[in-house]
Amino acid sequence: MVVLANPALDEIPLVRPQKHGAFFSAIPVVDLSRPFSAEALVKACEDVGFVKVINHNVPMDVVQRLEAETVKFFEMPQVFKETSGPADPFGYGNKRIGPNGDVGLVEYLLFGITSKPLSYTSMSFLEEPSACLFGPALSEYLVAVKKLASDVLELIAEGLKIEPRDLLNGLVTDEQSDGLFRLNHYPRCPLLERLDRSWTGFGEHTDPQIISVLRSNNTTGLQISLKNGSWVSVPPDQESFFIVVGDCLQVLTNGRFKSVRHRVLANGCKSRVSMIYFFGPPPAGKIAPLSQLMGEGEQSKYKEFTWAEYKKAAYKSRLGDNRLGQFEK
Numbered sequence: 119m120v121v122l123a124n125p126a127l128d129e130i131p132l133v134r135p136q137k138h139g140a141f142f143s144a145i146p147v148v149d150l151s152r153p154f155s156a157e158a159l160v161k162a163c164e165d166v167g168f169v170k171v172i173n174h175n176v177p178m179d180v181v182q183r184l185e186a187e188t189v190k191f192f193e194m195p196q197v198f199k200e201t202s203g204p205a206d207p208f209g210y211g212n213k214r215i216g217p218n219g220d221v222g223l224v225e226y227l228l229f230g231i232t233s234k235p236l237s238y239t240s241m242s243f244l245e246e247p248s249a250c251l252f253g254p255a256l257s258e259y260l261v262a263v264k265k266l267a268s269d270v271l272e273l274i275a276e277g278l279k280i281e282p283r284d285l286l287n288g289l290v291t292d293e294q295s296d297g298l299f300r301l302n303h304y305p306r307c308p309l310l311e312r313l314d315r316s317w318t319g320f321g322e323h324t325d326p327q328i329i330s331v332l333r334s335n336n337t338t339g340l341q342i343s344l345k346n347g348s349w350v351s352v353p354p355d356q357e358s359f360f361i362v363v364g365d366c367l368q369v370l371t372n373g374r375f376k377s378v379r380h381r382v383l384a385n386g387c388k389s390r391v392s393m394i395y396f397f398g399p400p401p402a403g404k405i406a407p408l409s410q411l412m413g414e415g416e417q418s419k420y421k422e423f424t425w426a427e428y429k430k431a432a433y434k435s436r437l438g439d440n441r442l443g444q445f446e447k
């Protein structure tokens with residue numbers, strides 16, 4: 119039997135050009151420095167499950183340093199990059215996403231993140247002298263973006279009137295909290311550009327964690343699904359961060375917030391680099407609707423589970439599966 123090291127391009131799903139591929143002008147934007155940002159965040163999480171945040175206090179030079187190191191890594195020869203792979207689950211991955219046969223026109227680095235002390239999975243490329251700036255740039259970025267995630271969750275708790283105020287952000291700042299960090303590179307592809315077609319860069323899915331904090335360079339491709347099922351493009355903004363509501367936050371709010379389905383389409387015109395920090399709770403953390411958010415007589419829509427149980431189920435699922443389905447009552 120011949121086993122291909124990498125899936126051929128024709129195994130990666132082609133996405134038909136959309137009639138309404140225009141940018142979605144109403145992606146909620148919340149200015150974190152303004153009054154009422156707590157209420158605005160809650161409304162965005164309820165309406166869309168996705169929000170752009172500005173005045174986020176993450177220094178741009180921290181972002182630029184990591185982006186420069188990331189671009190340098192992905193420009194290295196394929197054989198070099200593969201010494202840090204395969205991603206099972208952490209390491210360098212190319213076109214294969216996860217363990218269950220999903221593919222996309224993307225290469226990536228996936229790191230496991232521990233909370234205290236903040237540290238990330240080691241990879242062989244990090245030992246090369248040429249990568250000596252990568253580790254410090256990554257550490258700086260993780261610290262700054264973790265603070266942003268914590269601030270956002272505290273504001274959400276304020277907007278939802280949850281006491282104590284650190285109940286939600288405590289789940290991601292806890293010593294045992296389970297983080298992941300992903301650097302995605304969607305390469306320029308002149309063949310795709312000539313065909314004037316889009317291919318799946320990263321197939322549609324929801325993120326399993328509490329929230330994910332996403333930042334990309336100024337290349338298009340990210341789309342989100344609205345409540346009516348239509349797909350809309352997210353205008354890229356390299357100076358802002360996007361907050362993605364994950365499955366666990368949907369459960370904690372008993373479905374008041376919805377984890378947003380999203381995907382990346384690659385058109386090959388320009389390379390896209392994205393950085394996503396996924397914030398999961400401690401493995402033993404119980405994921406169930408917060409009693410303070412339950413109205414009189416309101417029943418939980420979900421069977422109780424721990425993050426470890428959910429994660430185990432997630433890794434048995436395909437990317438596009440409705441992972442919460444099996445935990446619904």
Ligand SMILES: C=C1C[C@]23C[C@@]1(O)CC[C@H]2[C@@]12CC[C@H](O)[C@@](C)(C(=O)O1)[C@H]2[C@@H]3C(=O)O
Nearest residue numbers: 207215216217220325432433434435436437
């Ligand atoms: C197909 C898969 C890839 C994924 C693990 C899974 O079995 C199902 C969830 C996938 C996902 C989506 C969001 C994140 O990119 C990710 C790191 C995660 O936590 O869940 C990926 C997983 C992965 O790429 O390993």
Ligand SMILES: O=C(O)CCC(=O)C(=O)O
Nearest residue numbers: 300302320340382392394
């Ligand atoms: O690369 C992107 O912009 C999004 C990727 C994504 O959704 C993910 O890695 O979970």
Ligand SMILES: [Fe+2]
Nearest residue numbers: 323324325380
């Ligand atoms: Fe995602």
